[in-house]
Every structure is written in C-alpha cells, then in structure tokens.
Amino acid sequence: METANKEKNINKKLSIQVSLNGLSFCILDKETNEICYFKKINFEKQLDPIKVLAKIEVTYEQEDELNQQVDEVVVIYTNPLFSLVPEKLFDEDNAASYLKFNTRILKTDFIAFDNINEEIVNVYIPYTNITNYFFDRYGEFEYMHGMSILIESLLSLPKEVSGPKAYLHVHDKFYELVIIENGKLIFANSFEYDTKEDFLYYLLFTAEQLKLDPEKFDLIMMGEIKKESEEYKMAWDYVKNISFMGPFHPYSFKKMAKPEEDLSEYLLIKSL
Structure with a gap:
C-alpha cells in the first residue's frame, strides 16, 4: 500500500521496527540509495503496547527528521505472536484459529497475515493502537511481521546444495531461528532467553529434533550479536561451522545515520 503523500514524488521511504523491547527508524533516499536518517531506542525493560505508543509519540516530538515528508512507509512488528501456515491450507476466514494454540488471543485483537513466496502464510497479531497511530499520521501504509521479512530474504539467497x-x-x-535446506524452509520459530545457557539450549534442542549434526550444519548469525558476545562464545564450543551474515544491502549511509553494526538492523534495512 502507498502512503498518502501523492502530490509530488518525495522519493523517500521510512522504515520503522516496533517491538516491546525497543524501536528503530530509518529513512532511505531512493534517488541516491542513501540511508539519510537512523535512530534506535532500546527500552530498559519490556513495555506493553500502550507504553510503546507513548515512546513513539515522544520520539516524533523530539526528532525533527521524522517529521519530513516521505512517500512510502513500512512498519515491522517484531513479536512472538505469529504462526506459519502452508498457503494451500490457509483459510483467511479462520485466521485466528492458527494462533490459538501458541498465543492468547483477545476479542479486540486484529489478525493480520503476510504471504511469503506464494507457499507460506505468516498469521500474526500487530499492535492495533500503534497501527492506528501510523494510519492517522500517514494514511495508508504497509506493515509486515519481522519473521516474514526474515524468511523471505533468506529464501531469496542463492540456493546451495x-x-x-x-x-x-x-x-x-x-x-528467531530459521533453517533452510536446498532452498526450502524446514523450520522457523522464535525463542525468548534470559541466560547464555538458554540461548544455546533452544538452538541445540532444535537441531536435535531435526536430526541436524552440530558438527556439520552451518550456523549463520545476524542481529544484535558479536564475536565478543557470551552467547556467541558458548555456541562456538558446540557448533563447528559458525559465521556472520556477509554484505546484505546496497545502501550507503549519510554521516551520523549509520548503525554501529549493519547486521544489528538486518530487518529494518531489508524492509527498504
């Protein structure tokens, strides 16, 4: 969907990532292929959607760059309130039924879905109050779930055997953990963790259930993790082939608009 700024072509796209743990914003100048604005806000603790909206409103009051005209807006919801369904089995009229076994659904919840590469449907719950806020501000805009962007981008990589x-x-x-074999998605889920031991447990348990040998499968990391991270060091002791995602976008960055690490904003940049 397109935003409401149709009078003239501004050639700028705003991408916003929303989670209960934080927010990220960036603006792409599509004419120069340059990311001209970037802002990341981490919350000290997980908030509820009402408090997240209050943070968004304050950010718009404080950040003049966010009040410039743009002609495209995409909002990414990053949360565990999703379920993947084979497209052949998906029934839009019963979308809520795919979520009822892994998340609590309220009567007021709006159910959304993304179609991924014509084979998979991601059914999820966006934060309605935040969606309404952006609609009031921009008119029509696009929103997606973070897992949809992640899976779609990984399935588009060159197929290897x-x-x-x-x-x-x-x-x-x-x-989020996504496992692909021969160009096909074989697993995708998200896991919450408190300790580095939890971090490792979910990874190794998933590998065990799928009969993947830690000595043989490739583990590619991205997002908010570095070689100095305790989680990385622990995984290194158990998984033989670990690497970080290589270059994944064609954009340059305006001075003061570059994240510390591109990989930490993989979904935000991939949505541009």
Missing part, C-alpha cells in the same frame, strides 16, 4: 543452513537472528533477550 551443501546441506542445511541455520540462520540465527538475535534481538535483546530473544531470537
């Missing part, structure tokens, strides 16, 4: 690849996308206190 060298065995399964596990992609681990790390956020603050949770991560």
Whole structure:
C-alpha cells in the first residue's frame, strides 16, 4: 500500500521496527540509495503496547527528521505472536484459529497475515493502537511481521546444495531461528532467553529434533550479536561451522545515520 503523500514524488521511504523491547527508524533516499536518517531506542525493560505508543509519540516530538515528508512507509512488528501456515491450507476466514494454540488471543485483537513466496502464510497479531497511530499520521501504509521479512530474504539467497543452513537472528533477550535446506524452509520459530545457557539450549534442542549434526550444519548469525558476545562464545564450543551474515544491502549511509553494526538492523534495512 502507498502512503498518502501523492502530490509530488518525495522519493523517500521510512522504515520503522516496533517491538516491546525497543524501536528503530530509518529513512532511505531512493534517488541516491542513501540511508539519510537512523535512530534506535532500546527500552530498559519490556513495555506493553500502550507504553510503546507513548515512546513513539515522544520520539516524533523530539526528532525533527521524522517529521519530513516521505512517500512510502513500512512498519515491522517484531513479536512472538505469529504462526506459519502452508498457503494451500490457509483459510483467511479462520485466521485466528492458527494462533490459538501458541498465543492468547483477545476479542479486540486484529489478525493480520503476510504471504511469503506464494507457499507460506505468516498469521500474526500487530499492535492495533500503534497501527492506528501510523494510519492517522500517514494514511495508508504497509506493515509486515519481522519473521516474514526474515524468511523471505533468506529464501531469496542463492540456493546451495551443501546441506542445511541455520540462520540465527538475535534481538535483546530473544531470537528467531530459521533453517533452510536446498532452498526450502524446514523450520522457523522464535525463542525468548534470559541466560547464555538458554540461548544455546533452544538452538541445540532444535537441531536435535531435526536430526541436524552440530558438527556439520552451518550456523549463520545476524542481529544484535558479536564475536565478543557470551552467547556467541558458548555456541562456538558446540557448533563447528559458525559465521556472520556477509554484505546484505546496497545502501550507503549519510554521516551520523549509520548503525554501529549493519547486521544489528538486518530487518529494518531489508524492509527498504
């Protein structure tokens, strides 16, 4: 969907990532292929959607750059309130039924879904109050779930036949794990963790359930993790082939608009 700024072509796209742990914003100048604005806000603790909206409102009051005209807006919801369904089995009229076994659904919840590469549907719950806020501000805009962007981007990578690849996308206190083999999605889920031991447990338990040998499968990391991270060091002791995602975007950055690490904003940049 397009935003309401149709009078003239501004050629700028705003991408916003929303989670209960923090917010990220960036603006792409599509004419120059340059990211001209970037802002990341980490919350000290997980908030509820009402308090997250209050943070968004304050950010718009404080950040003049966010009040410039843009002609495209995409909002990414990053939360565990999702379920993947094969497209052949998906029934839009019964979308809520796919979520009822893994999340609590309220009568007021709006159920959304993303179509991923014509084979998978991601059914999820966006934060309605935040969606309404952005609609009031921009008119029509696009929103997606973070897992949809992650899966779609990974499935679009060149297909290899060298065995399964596990992609681990790390956020603050949770991560998404996507496993692809021969160009096909074989697993995707998110896990919350408090300790580095939890971090490792979910990874190794998933590998065990899928009969993946830690000596053989490739583990590719991205998101908020570095070689200095305790989680990385612990995984290194158990998984033989670990690497970080290589270059993944064609954009340059305006001075003062670059994240500390591009990989920490993988979903935000991939949504541009």
